[in-house]
Amino acid sequence: MSDTITKGPEAPSDDNGAKGAAKAQKPERVASLWSDALRDLRRNPVFIIGAVLVFCLLVISAVPQLFTDGSPFEGGACDLANSLQRPSAEHWFGFDVQGCDIYTRTVWGARNSVTVGVLTTLTVTVVGSLLGLLAGWKGGIVDSILSRFTEIFFSIPLLLGGMLIMSMLGTGNAYTVSLVMAVLGWPQIFRIMRASVLANKNNDYVMAARALGAGSGRITFRHILPNAIAPVIVVAAISLGVYIGAEAALSYLGIGVQPPQISWGLMISDAQPRFLNAPHVLLFPAAVLSVTVLAFIMLGDAVRDALDPKLR
């Protein structure tokens, strides 16, 4: 038993050596990694479905008026007389407690939700990945400073940080919400990217690339990043949906997107108290959110596969 434990990891490092060396012998091939990835993606059905869904979402967010009859912001758009009515032929999703048409609100809420989700995920991923890459690659003092820094950020409660940032910014909208969540969210990606880099930087192909005279920047971006990005993409794709939902928590605290603005997160959280009496009020926006997350998970999976050098 004990010998297998010590023996286990040795085998991989040997094998990896072979693979790494093979890679390094064909630098031109590695250099065209990103364009290879693009070509791969265009042939991947998972990517195509995901992309179509995301495209639809973007169109709905940009021009919601094309998809509904009325605007939810007009006086009289909501009538308490219709409160909590079930879905019907004219009103596919039914009405919420205020007597507002849920379908209309879902369509008009897309813009804020998609903005918050995409913007936050993008910021968090870019900032977290770059700093994580730096910390993992450089190590030593750079790593120490950046890591201790994230520990402090990790420990700031969302509630406190959110309230503080919002009191500095004043108003609450999709952009400020994204900023709040990005400021408090990047350490997670940072940790994951750093770990991924640590695991990859000692691979022999990296050594080989360095031996061949590749610069630090080139090695990080051409060799380490594509190998290390997979877990980041997975976490980012799920987080996108989580951020859309978390936006509602901030609204509840009075520091998020505020009515009369609409967002899915707000719709879902408003429907909570009456979930057992009127589940449709919660389930329709939740279903749309699910589809959104699914679309991004599909995109993420496809991009990751396309980037993975081991699949070549």
Add this chain to the structure above:
Amino acid sequence: MGRYVIRRLIQAIPVLIGATLLIYALVHYLPGDPVQALAGEKRADPVVADMIREKYHLNDPFLVQYWNYITGVFQGDLGESLTGRSVSEMIGDAFPYTVNLALVAFVIEAVVGVAAGVMAALRKGKFLDQLVLISTLLVISIPVFVTGFVLQLVLGVKLKNDYGIEIFSVSFNEEDGLRAYLLPAFVLASMSLAYVARLTRTSLMETMRADYVRTAVAKGLKRRRVIGRHALRNALIPIVTFLGADLGGLMGGAVITERIFNIHGIGGLLAQSVYQKQGTIIVGVVTLLVLIYLITTLLVDLLYAVLDPRIRYE
């Protein structure tokens, strides 16, 4: 390795001082009046309010307040809340519940999450893989508040009233022991479960493609052994990273889960003191959190070296 650990522990000192100063400043400059927050919907009597401010030195300049606080901390005194309760006592009351809940939740997310991820990876596109995907979507799109209460109603109340089965406590009850933590821990773990399962799936699928795994298979090693000893071990690094960060988060308390199941842990204490702008409590709790993060990240970093011998700390 030993020197590395000592160096990390020494680094903790400036981080702790920096963090307390930062948090103390954040709370201090947060708008709002803590004395009014205590009075609720009626206006605090101006005379009474001023006496309270005087008593707790809220009128002193920021640095004076911080100095008084930090010198107290070094003498082992975390100060008093604005209602006259000792902060160390309040944290001491709340923290054991949070630790228990966090540990149960952590075990659930680590064991179930990794297991589900491995299954999904091995049977890509099959039923289990789809199930993991669908559960992920559900967990993300339906808020904990709803799942928490539905589970509480169905598994707590209905099971007891209709079938006389009491496996899950409706709300937290100390006498129920571990039973009291099961439902809240599951609810709390559900979101991270989704992350862990999907991370495991991806990471394992990726390592399975690595040449050394193919070699191992070619050498005639059993599949189970290849996965367990070779592939999974290497795939664990991002998962361990995620779990490590998450353990810290869990220890910080879960405001919503704690509220649903009436567990009076750190989450509720922290949320309430943020609302009431009770600096001494916030700083006390956050300092503890910084400490926890320092330790968990250190442990995770050490684990890397165990999982992958090529990673070394000198």
Add this chain to the structure above:
Amino acid sequence: MRGATQTKWIVAATAIALAATACSTSSKSDDKAASGGGSIAVQLGEPQHGLVPQNTAESEGAEVLNALFAGLVEYDNKTNEPKLRVAESIESPDSKVWTIKLKDGYTFHNGEKVTAQSFVDAWNWGANQENAAEGLPFFAKIDGSADLAPGKDKKPTADKLKGLQVVDDKTFTVTLTNPFSQFKTMLGYNAFYPLPKAFFQDQKSFEDAPIGNGPFQMDGKWEHNKQIKVKRFDNFPAADGKAKLQGVTFKIYDNLDTAYNDLRADNIQATDKLPISAMGTVKGEFGDRYIYKPESGVGYIGFPISTNPAAYGKPEIRKAISMAIDRESITKTIFSGTRVPADDFINPLIPGYRKGAMGDAAKYDPAKAKQLFDTAGGVPNNTIELGYNADGGHKEWIEAVANQLKKNLGVEVTTKPFEKFGKILDALGEKQYSGAFRMAWSMDYPSIENYERPIFSKVAIENGSNYGGYVNEQFETLLDQADQAKSPEEGLKLYQQADDVLIQDLPYIPVYTYMSSAAYSKKIKNFDTDAQGRMNLDEVELAG
């Protein structure tokens, strides 16, 4: 008189002896088997302060104190008129000097007798600003209060209210600075409860384990955030009604939904607060164990009259807003009938309430509202802001009001959530916010005066709930006259005239009054709540 007291005392003593034997036998048998005895658990929120009556101004602490203490007066559960409890008599020839005589037989839980001194010491403590007690404003009417609470940056010049005089063990007099006809009604409020000597010796331990004179005594210490256990006080005078239950555990909840699920599973036996999620189904589930009756609270929409006169300064604008709110459909749809439309500034439970007093100001009439609004010139930027605190379940009705105002007045309406009600006050005070806001009042004692002076008078701008800065001299004069009236009846008429001024001016718009929403399990009977929504725990028994 004396003879009567003595007889009572003997009867009480016998009853205590009997009860004591009954108790000792029953305690041997199973807890739940004792007739009507046994123990139950009920819902509570964590009290804000140590359990000192003079330092408690919120409902959760008051709920516990209500079980642990007995006041000079209590309130009839139907009429809300004050009834004597610890007091034998409370009389005054001129509403200025009051003579209070105490009944025999009340002792504190530690055996100390309740005397006139117990009250005087307690009130002196509460009135002294050095003690920073929340109940301080309640002593402001007593002569000498200014010496004990001279204000910010000043030191008290006395430590005893000169208006309080102990005559003998059972008698003391209270001299007020100005006559106040409703003084007797005030005395049921918890700030006027007595305190034992033990409090002054060790205040810290008293806060977690108060020693009162009520039907229940502490059973151990307050376990913060978990529970407060009380048990029957066997030396409580039988004439006042000993508690039937052996013990009550106040189980502390953060969340009403959780408490409600525990009630459904019979893990607790009663709650006097139900969550929104229960409103639709509680009637079907609990039948007549769901208590549905009026409660003393009033919900308003308030206006920052003094800081934003351009928008909300005109009474016509406020009236138009009031008329554009469909109270009927809001209370029915949003609150599932657990609130009722308000039609007076006074709660229907309170002596002096007049049905429909607000007239057409409380009638939903969108056309007239719009006309009135436009003739009065509307509001700047054609925008109304509605602020609310997000922690109290107010979002839905505020959103509904916003939708109605938008539709009926043709204005833009933005709703603004604040984390806590206190933040609205901060923002109004610092002039960061100048919109309308939600606001509610729950009475301290059932007097019509309690719905006027603490909310709308000039002094209430400083230390009350006049957050809008409303001032009307005529209203002030009427209040003073009413205070000084020779009889409560005469006072009542003058308070009603003051009410008429409020209805003219509408400084706040009363929107709804509360219905109590309590429910209890099959295990108990005789459960009820009072006008302040507190449980009558001393009368509750186990069922069967």
